[in-house]
Structure formats: C-alpha cells, structure tokens
Amino acid sequence: MKPHSLVTYSRTGKLTPAQKAEKFAALGPIAKRHGRFPKGTVLPETQVPACPRVRVADLPEGHLKQSHIEHLEQNQKIASCCRHPENHEVEARKSHPDEEMPDIYIFYCTCGRKHRFFCIGDTDERRPAWDAA
Amino acid sequence: MASFTKYQDTVQQFWTAIHNLTAAGHVVKAAIHSDAPTVATDDELADLTQVTGTGYTAGGEDTQNDMTESGGTATWTGVDVVWTAGAADWVAGRYVALHNDTSTTDKLLGDYDYGSNFTLLNGETFTLDFGASVATLV
Numbered sequence: 523m524k525p526h527s528l529v530t531y532s533r534t535g536k537l538t539p540a541q542k543a544e545k546f547a548a549l550g551p552i553a554k555r556h557g558r559f560p561k562g563t564v565l566p567e568t569q570v571p572a573c574p575r576v577r578v579a580d581l582p583e584g585h586l587k588q589s590h591i592e593h594l595e596q597n598q599k600i601a602s603c604c605r606h607p608e609n610h611e612v613e614a615r616k617s618h619p620d621e622e623m624p625d626i627y628i629f630y631c632t633c634g635r636k637h638r639f640f641c642i643g644d645t646d647e648r649r650p651a652w653d654a655a
Numbered sequence: 656m657a658s659f660t661k662y663q664d665t666v667q668q669f670w671t672a673i674h675n676l677t678a679a680g681h682v683v684k685a686a687i688h689s690d691a692p693t694v695a696t697d698d699e700l701a702d703l704t705q706v707t708g709t710g711y712t713a714g715g716e717d718t719q720n721d722m723t724e725s726g727g728t729a730t731w732t733g734v735d736v737v738w739t740a741g742a743a744d745w746v747a748g749r750y751v752a753l754h755n756d757t758s759t760t761d762k763l764l765g766d767y768d769y770g771s772n773f774t775l776l777n778g779e780t781f782t783l784d785f786g787a788s789v790a791t792l793v
Contacts, residue, residue, distance in 0.1 A: 561693040569770030589735065593782055599710075599739040601778050617657045617770035625657045626769070635779045642657045642751065642767045643733075643786025 572624040573614035574654045578607055585650050586612065590627060590639050604631045614651060623649045659790065660766040664698035668762050674755050676722040676731050681757035683764065685736050685783055686715030687748040692766040699754075700761035706748035708775065709741030714756065718785070729792040733785040740775035747772040751783060765790075 537545065559565075578586065586607075594600070594607045603609065610631050614624035617640075629637040641649065668674055675681045688703040697703065705713055718733035749772045753764040775781055 559691065559693065561696060563691055563693070565691050565768075567771040568768070587784070589784065590782070593735065593737055593780075597737065597739060597780065600780060604778065604780075615770075617768060621657070633778075635776065637780045637782070638773065639782045639784050640657065640751065640767070640769055641784040641786060642659070643784065643788055644659065644790050645787040 568618040569626065570616050570619050571613065572616045572626075573652050575611050575613035575630065576652060576654075578610045578612050578629070581612075581650075581652060585652070586627075587639075587648070587650060590629070593639075594629065594637060600637075601631070601633060601635070603633050604635055604637065610637075624651055625649070657767045657769075660692055660694060660768070662692070662698055662763045662765065663694050665762070665764055668698075668755075668758075673758050673762055674764070675757075676720050678719070678721040680722075681720075681755050683718045683720040683733070683753055684715040684756040684761075685718050685733075686752045686754060687711065687738070687781070688750050688752055689746070689748050689772070690750070691768075692750060692752065692763075694766075698763055700752070700763065702763070703750075703752055706745050708745030709743040709777075710739050710775070711745060714761070715752075715754070717756075718753065718783075718789070720789070727793065731789045731791070732787070733783075733789045735785055736783040738775065738781045740777055740779050742777055744777060745775040747774045749773065753789070 591607050595605050607629060610629040612627060612629050615626040617625050625641040627639040676683065686700060687706045689706060690704045716736045718736055720731065720733050722729060722731050749769050751767045754761045755764060
C-alpha cells in the first residue's frame with residue numbers, strides 16, 4: 523500500500539458547545555423557553571387566555587375533565603362551597619402562546635377563591651376548550 | 656401539555672444510575688419555585704427558591720411515580736398532586752420542578768413554567784395534572 527493512499531475517516535455526532543447552542547437556537551422561539559439564560563434572569567410572563575370565563579353549569583355535562591371535577595368535590599380541606607364545581611365559573615389559559623391547547627384551567631368559586639389546574643403530562647386523552655357563550 | 660425543560664445535568668444522572676423511577680425505586684417530588692430554572696448550572700433542589708406558605712411543605716409533594724416499559728417505550732407516570740393553602744397565604748411562585756427526593760441533594764429532573772406568577776390564598780388549591788403520563792422515552 524502506498525503511503526499517500528492512507529486515509530482516516532471520522533464520524534462523530536458530538537457537537538461543540540457553540541455548535542449545540544447554534545443548533546438549539548435554530549429551533550426558534552421554543553429555545554427561549556428552556557432555560558438558556560443566566561441565573562437570576564426574570565422571564566416575561568407568557569401566559570395567555572385560551573377560553574373565556576364561563577359558568578361551569580353552562581358547559582355540557584362531561585365536557586370538563588372529570589378528574590378536575592373530582593379533585594374539587596373530594597377535597598375535604600377546602601370550603602364546602604368550593605366542593606361544588608357546578609356553581610363555579612371556569613376559564614382556560616395557555617402557559618405560553620405556542621401551546622397547542624389549553625394547559626391551565628382556573629375554577630372560580632362563588633366565594634371568590636380560585637382553584638388552579640396545571641396540565642403538565644406529556645399525554646392527555648382530552649383537553650376541553652370552548653368559545654364565548 | 657406545558658413545556659418540559661430538561662436540566663442539562665439530568666442526562667448524566669440517568670447514565671450514571673442516579674435515578675430509578677419505578678415505584679419500588681426512588682421518590683420523585685414536585686416542588687413549586689419562583690426563580691427561573693437555569694438548565695446549565697442548576698442541578699439540585701437547593702439551587703431553586705421554593706415558595707412558602709401554610710399548606711406547602713419544603714421539598715414539595717410525592718408524585719407517586721412509576722415507570723413501565725413496553726415494546727421499547729418507557730413510560731413515566733405520576734398521580735396528580737394537589738396543594739391546598741392554609742391560613743398563611745403563599746408567596747408568589749411560577750415554576751414546578753420535579754426532583755428525585757431519594758437521591759443525594761435531591762437531583763433535579765425537569766421543570767415546567769406556569770407562564771406567570773401565582774399565589775394561593777387561604778382555601779385555594781393548585782393541582783398538577785399529569786394526565787396519562789409524565790413523559791415517555793421511545
């Protein structure tokens with residue numbers, strides 16, 4: 523074999539930190555949502571309304587997540603009025619405008635107290651939404 | 656779903672057997688904090704500023720985690736966590752961190768951004784809804 527015919531191939535998926543940062547930034551706005559900022563940074567609020575505040579009773583029965591209803595009905599630490607979600611009003615929000623669907627539901631009891639649900643699972647069979655009544 | 660933010664150190668922790676997410680393994684807790692997570696340097700719960708108030712226990716609440724595998728897909732599950740505020744109102748929080756309470760120094764797994772500050776007044780609740788799973792690895 524002639525020396526000049528020798529060759530070395532290299533294959534690596536390992537990126538330098540600069541390449542990683544560049545690749546991540548190319549993802550667009552979502553990159554800013556994942557902690558790539560100095561410690562102590564105060565992020566702007568990103569939460570936006572998704573569905574207007576309506577009376578729970580005005581929504582079709584079974585439309586809201588049953589687990590949310592049950593959490594309210596069965597929580598013995600909250601006031602008795604709060605355990606009747608049918609008397610509440612509810613609104614849906616998104617934690618970020620890029621969310622595909624609502625991930626925050628806020629129930630408002632007649633006593634003025636709020637009960638927040640933050641949907642963080644990566645799979646969810648259903649996520650209710652509604653328009654203005 | 657709310658966007659899951661992975662701490663950079665977490666990937667190393669998985670490859671060095673820090674975490675066992677099965678029900679018989681380690682306890683994963685959810686904690687509410689007020690400071691934005693810095694994924695490059697934060698790696699344990701003490702790096703975060705947790706909220707305070709009646710009804711919130713420092714360290715957070717047990718998510719009753721479990722992990723199963725089927726057909727090459729690992730599924731991490733949890734049971735919804737409900738916080739109910741008591742007499743003393745909470746200071747404002749915004750983020751939810753999942754951490755391994757069994758590991759030394761409570762290693763961080765990931766974080767969720769609620770998108771705005773929130774406080775709980777006496778008798779109000781904040782519920783984490785994990786849906787069918789916390790995360791899957793295919």
